[in-house]
Amino acid sequence: MSEKLIKESRKVFLHLAELFYEMRINTLKETRPDEVEMLMVDDAFMEGIYKECIKNAGATFKKVARAEYYEQGHSVKMVDEEVVLITLRVNHKRR
Numbered sequence: 001m002s003e004k005l006i007k008e009s010r011k012v013f014l015h016l017a018e019l020f021y022e023m024r025i026n027t028l029k030e031t032r033p034d035e036v037e038m039l040m041v042d043d044a045f046m047e048g049i050y051k052e053c054i055k056n057a058g059a060t061f062k063k064v065a066r067a068e069y070y071e072q073g074h075s076v077k078m079v080d081e082e083v084v085l086i087t088l089r090v091n092h093k094r095r
Contacts, residue, residue, distance in 0.1 A: 012065050013079040014087060016057035021088055024049055040092075050088045054081050 029036050039045050058081075 009065065009075065010079050010083075013057055013061055014084055016060055016064060017053045017084050017088060018091070020053040020056045021049065021092075024053060046089075046092060050085055050092075053088065054084055057084075 025040075028039065032039065061079075
């Protein structure tokens with residue numbers, strides 16, 4: 001596998017996961033504006049959201065990633081989902 005291909009696959013997957021995270025949080029803010037701050041502090045609730053975002057990103061990945069590098073296509077198998085999970089956690093804590 002090409003290192004460029006793996007790196008781009010990781011980048012695309014993380015971007016998708018972050019987009020799904022943003023959509024989920026915005027939906028949460030619209031549907032439960034009173035409870036949103038309390039829920040965002042709850043680690044168990046947020047862990048479920050992170051995993052849901054990773055699952056959605058994995059399901060959408062093939063539709064989004066473009067095939068290149070001489071017939072070698074992008075694959076979810078190139079992505080370490082634990083790294084994506086950690087990155088989503090860190091980005092959430094920064095907010």
